[in-house]
Amino acid sequence: MLQVRNLTRRFGDKTAVDDVTFDIPSGRMTGFVGANGAGKTTTMRMIMGVLTATSGDVLLDGSPVTAAQRAQFGYMPEERGLYPKQPIIDQLVYLGQLHRMSQSSARREALALLDRFNLADRSKDKLESLSLGNQQRVQIAASLLHRPTALILDEPFSGLDPLAVDSMVELLRERTAAGVPVLFSSHQLDLVDRLCDNLVVLQNGRLMAAGTGDDLRATAPRRHRITVSPDAGWLREETGLTVIDVAGPSALVEFDDDVHAQRTLAAALSRGTVQEFAPIRPSLSDIYREVTA
């Protein structure tokens, strides 16, 4: 497990990351979300050691992570970083060798990854001759090549078409199933919902929420969808609940507690037919919206 403990980074007067603590468990995918400028990239750079923390620690299995351990991590930086004018396979083999792979195993692994992204036949082409989405696939291959012990990926899905997203998801699932901790940032909340069992939310450099989906759902507001005939407008007059939205027979409400939920159900039954009275299980994207509202 990777652990981020009280990480802080200041740039002059600006605190880009402010006392942030969260876990990146092994064998799980952790989604890292927050608006532009929230501090995700700065945090990832500190995890990778390419940016020094003003204070705080990054721990691997309970001890401060060493440079040698970081060298085994896979990192996809925001600025990407492959050379546009060099042939793809040459760059991947070179990167593999930097990670102490032999030339032949780096070539084998690189071609296998390119094949999974349907790019094996482009391996000798210059990177710049590929579409942006395909360049992105090569960047991903570069971060996975050396079978990293942890993966820190800055917006790995941006610019990928749905099929490329699927092959990337499949690869990441394989790596996570093998016990690798994975942290990836994304603005695509639907993807985060689909992929993650763990979520970390930053806002203005501060941690707003972190934990498993179940932990975060347990603290989320208890909302119900209520559908009654002929009209749900009377719910506005009830106590112990907040009406979030009401349209004709259907309402979205948040109860203060279970007693008020039961009381409202009884009131609804006494008024007519209750077609629906259902607790809503919030998605991770609902939780994100809630904690950053």
Ligand SMILES: Nc1ncnc2c1ncn2[C@@H]1O[C@H](COP(=O)(O)OP(=O)(O)OP(=O)(O)O)[C@@H](O)[C@H]1O
């Ligand atoms: N080298 C730097 N010098 C000064 N300020 C910086 C530097 N790097 C980042 N910042 C500031 O730190 C804050 C956090 O930026 P960061 O890039 O970490 O956010 P982010 O969550 O990754 O945003 P995005 O989703 O847009 O990539 C921003 O206000 C940014 O301007």
